[in-house]
Amino acid sequence: xxxxxxxxxxxxxxxxxxxxxxxxxxxxxxxxxxxxxxxxxxxxxxxxxxxxxxxxxxxxxxxxxxxxxxxxxxxxxxxxxxxxxxxxxxxxxxxxxxxxxxxxxxxxxxxxxxxxxxxxxxxxxxxxxxxxxxxxxxxxxxxxxxxxxxxxxxxxxxxxxxxxxxxxxxxxxxxxxxxxxxxxxxxxxxxxxxxxxxxxxxxxxxxxxxxxxxxxxxxxxxxxxxxxxxxxxxxxxxxxxxxxxxxxxxxxxxxxxxxxxxxxxxxxxxxxxxxxxxxxxxxxxxxxxxxxxxxxxxxxxxxxxxxxxxxxxxxxxxxxxxxxxxxxxxxxxxxxxxxxxxxxxxxxxxxxxxxxxxxxxxxxxxxxxxxxxxxxxxxxxxxxxxxxxxxxxxxxxxxxxxxxxxxxxxxxxxxxxxxxxxxxxxxxxxxxxxxxxxxxxxxxxxxxxxxxxxxxxxxxxxxxxxxxxxxxxxxxxxxxxxxxxxxxxxxxxxxxxxxxxxxxxxxxxxxxxxxxxxxxxxxxxxxxxxxxxxxxxxxxxxxxxxxxxxxxxxxxxxxxxxxxxxxxxxxxxxxxxxxxxxxxxxxxxxxxxxxxxxxxxxxxxxxxxxxxxxxxxxxxxxxxxxxxxxxxxxxxxxxxxxxxxxxxxxxxxxxxxxxxxxxxxxxxxxxxxxxxxxxxxxxxxxxxxxxxxxxxxxxxxxxxxxxx
Numbered sequence: 040x041x042x043x044x045x046x047x048x049x050x051x052x053x054x055x056x057x058x059x060x061x062x063x064x065x066x067x068x069x070x071x072x073x074x075x076x077x078x079x080x081x082x083x084x085x086x087x088x089x090x091x092x093x094x095x096x097x098x099x100x101x102x103x104x105x106x107x108x109x110x111x112x113x114x115x116x117x118x119x120x121x122x123x124x125x126x127x128x129x130x131x132x133x134x135x136x137x138x139x140x141x142x143x144x145x146x147x148x149x150x151x152x153x154x155x156x157x158x159x160x161x162x163x164x165x166x167x168x169x170x171x172x173x174x175x176x177x178x179x180x181x182x183x184x185x186x187x188x189x190x191x192x193x194x195x196x197x198x199x200x201x202x203x204x205x206x207x208x209x210x211x212x213x214x215x216x217x218x219x220x221x222x223x224x225x226x227x228x229x230x231x232x233x234x235x236x237x238x239x240x241x242x243x244x245x246x247x248x249x250x251x252x253x254x255x256x257x258x259x260x261x262x263x264x265x266x267x268x269x270x271x272x273x274x275x276x277x278x279x280x281x282x283x284x285x286x287x288x289x290x291x292x293x294x295x296x297x298x299x300x301x302x303x304x305x306x307x308x309x310x311x312x313x314x315x316x317x318x319x320x321x322x323x324x325x326x327x328x329x330x331x332x333x334x335x336x337x338x339x340x341x342x343x344x345x346x347x348x349x350x351x352x353x354x355x356x357x358x359x360x361x362x363x364x365x366x367x368x369x370x371x372x373x374x375x376x377x378x379x380x381x382x383x384x385x386x387x388x389x390x391x392x393x394x395x396x397x398x399x400x401x402x403x404x405x406x407x408x409x410x411x412x413x414x415x416x417x418x419x420x421x422x423x424x425x426x427x428x429x430x431x432x433x434x435x436x437x438x439x440x441x442x443x444x445x446x447x448x449x450x451x452x453x454x455x456x457x458x459x460x461x462x463x464x465x466x467x468x469x470x471x472x473x474x475x476x477x478x479x480x481x482x483x484x485x486x487x488x489x490x491x492x493x494x495x496x497x498x499x500x501x502x503x504x505x506x507x508x509x510x511x512x513x514x515x516x517x518x519x520x521x522x523x524x525x526x527x528x529x530x531x532x533x534x535x536x537x538x539x540x541x542x543x544x545x546x547x548x549x550x551x552x553x554x555x556x557x558x559x560x561x562x563x564x565x566x567x568x569x570x571x572x573x574x575x576x577x578x579x580x581x582x583x584x585x586x587x588x589x590x591x592x593x594x595x596x597x598x599x600x601x602x603x604x605x606x607x608x609x610x611x612x613x614x615x616x617x618x619x620x621x622x623x624x625x626x627x628x629x630x631x632x633x634x635x636x637x638x639x640x641x642x643x644x645x646x647x648x649x650x651x652x653x654x655x656x657x658x659x660x661x662x663x664x665x666x667x668x669x670x671x672x673x674x675x676x677x678x679x680x681x682x683x684x685x686x687x688x689x690x691x692x693x694x695x696x697x698x699x700x701x702x703x704x705x706x707x708x709x710x711x712x713x714x715x716x717x718x719x720x721x722x723x724x725x726x727x728x729x730x731x732x733x734x735x736x737x738x739x740x741x742x743x744x745x746x747x
Contacts, residue, residue, distance in 0.1 A: 072091070073089065080648065095681060095689065115737065135154060141436055185723075199218060201215075211684065213228060214237055230278065234637075269283070292639065301347060313642055316358070342358050364388060366399060388405075396437075397416055406555075427453075431448070431530055449529070499579055502545045516595050548576060550575040566646040577616065595617065595738050595741075604662060626690055627662040630664065638686075673741075676709050678712075709737075
């Protein structure tokens with residue numbers, strides 16, 4: 040009897056400890072020195088005591104990174120579920136992954152990952168039914184896996200592969216060329232490239248690409264990007280002999296890029312400024328020697344995306360006079376350029392258009408999930424593509440004469456499945472299906488709409504196990520982005536599966552600032568209206584609580600890049616609303632973001648600290664500048680990388696130092712700094728699994744989650 044009583048008491052005690060394991064012991068954070076640095080913004084004095092952390096190459100900053108990582112990883116090692124998570128993530132990740140095949144020069148190309156390979160391998164085959172041979176294995180580009188494939192383009196005759204590589208996740212690329220038949224690399228190497236692809240000339244003799252002036256290697260992480268130009272490179276010649284095709288010396292901040300039309304007769308030139316979707320369009324007639332570059336759209340009035348051409352008739356997707364998008368055409372060589380509507384604006388948002396089988400395949404978003412419709416060249420509706428459910432479909436790429444295409448469909452509970460689509464009959468059939476070791480029937484996906492602070496209806500997806508009790512006790516992860524016209528759509532995530540299997544709820548809100556409902560939805564979350572995005576996210580959290588999915592102590596928020604900014608701003612505004620926060624590679628210093636790397640591009644969405652009215656708005660929500668000393672912040676795990684040259688790590692460094700000092704509660708405020716990695720792309724699988732195990736282990740501990 041005594042033994043039984045002892046066992047019962049031990050069981051009760053263990054349950055109590057499991058339920059209360061989020062109680063924290065005060066953490067001793069590394070001491071971060073302060074300097075005297077005060078800036079004057081239109082009469083407002085702003086202190087920046089951790090400015091020295093902006094120098095990522097200094098010995099002091101490197102020592103700080105090492106000290107912070109020691110505290111973080113020492114803490115993470117104490118979480119018993121961490122290894123269990125890593126094991127389950129590894130098991131889930133270990134399945135064959137394919138991309139939809141694409142055709143060039145009579146050959147088919149596709150990517151395949153055997154399961155746990157750090158990067159997918161590019162294959163080539165004569166038929167999509169036949170297994171291919173390896174054309175390029177990015178895993179062999181470096182011994183430590185830090186060199187990643189970052190772009191590719193196959194010549195029209197299918198004989199040469201142009202491919203871009205980046206080191207440690209950098210946005211900077213180096214382009215190389217490989218013979219498809221032999222797998223031998225040519226001596227040609229193109230450097231100083233960023234935000235560019237490679238577009239082949241009609242004769243397959245060379246490529247058009249964009250590059251910046253050379254930058255010292257040590258300065259590449261933070262160097263501002265000015266004076267981008269379009270060049271032409273002829274194979275077999277040194278890069279020093281490449282000639283400038285197009286530049287904008289009148290405005291160094293303009294970005295320029297070019298692509299050759301399918302028939303090879305025209306170069307379509309895009310001119311952009313910042314990250315605004317509004318662009319200008321110019322073109323060059325490549326069939327004429329020494330032809331001039333002519334304007335088609337010479338002001339930033341709307342978004343124009345080239346679809347294809349029929350001779351000199353160019354087709355575009357645009358939001359000019361149609362915030363949700365439409366298809367228009369123009370005769371580029373006509374003296375009087377008249378724009379003619381082909382497919383009018385619909386109730387859904389037009390995301391993209393492909394020109395195949397002499398038809399338009401239009402991909403729409405309806406409440407943030409995909410609809411696909413087909414129209415003929417004159418704008419006559421033909422049919423809808425019958426998708427297997429509510430989710431996201433992508434692909435449909437091909438040539439104007441192709442009669443079949445491949446597309447990929449995915450949803451929160453559907454791993455990427457590749458379909459073959461017959462454009463003549465409208466029939467879809469499964470081409471390849473993923474085999475992930477989980478049961479999708481155990482989960483349910485729903486979409487709700489909730490009211491934001493100003494009454495705007497905002498959609499949100501919610502995913503959880505079937506039979507969930509709405510008793511307010513469920514650990515819940517709320518994800519958001521809300522910016523740059525980017526739409527969040529249903530997609531499969533191996534990383535989230537263990538969370539869902541353990542009984543966690545996942546919610547994804549489609550905030551203003553994104554592109555889910557067209558340009559008006561985007562603009563409603565930009566510049567002086569950015570607070571709308573934060574209000575939308577806060578309202579999503581309040582909805583999940585009011586509907587008894589969860590409670591503040593069990594609710595975590597997550598976002599990356601612009602989404603990291605979102606998490607940081609909302610955490611300052613409502614620290615009482617959350618139990619944990621996961622800001623990743625966030626834009627945290629809204630007064631200096633434009634002084635590093637590509638940051639100046641973002642003023643089109645955020646506004647500029649150099650304009651007084653916009654400075655006032657930025658200063659009011661800047662995550663770094665609105666941390667309140669003496670606040671009991673929930674548990675925070677900041678993640679960044681030491682080679683991130685898009686959102687430089689100084690944002691997260693300064694934010695971490697400031698919020699650690701301000702924390703009045705016992706909840707941990709940690710920063711996890713990945714080394715030899717960048718903004719996210721190109722990270723090896725092993726590192727991804729480790730990071731996800733750390734993130735979800737952190738949530739398990741700090742949300743008091745019971746793992747069976």
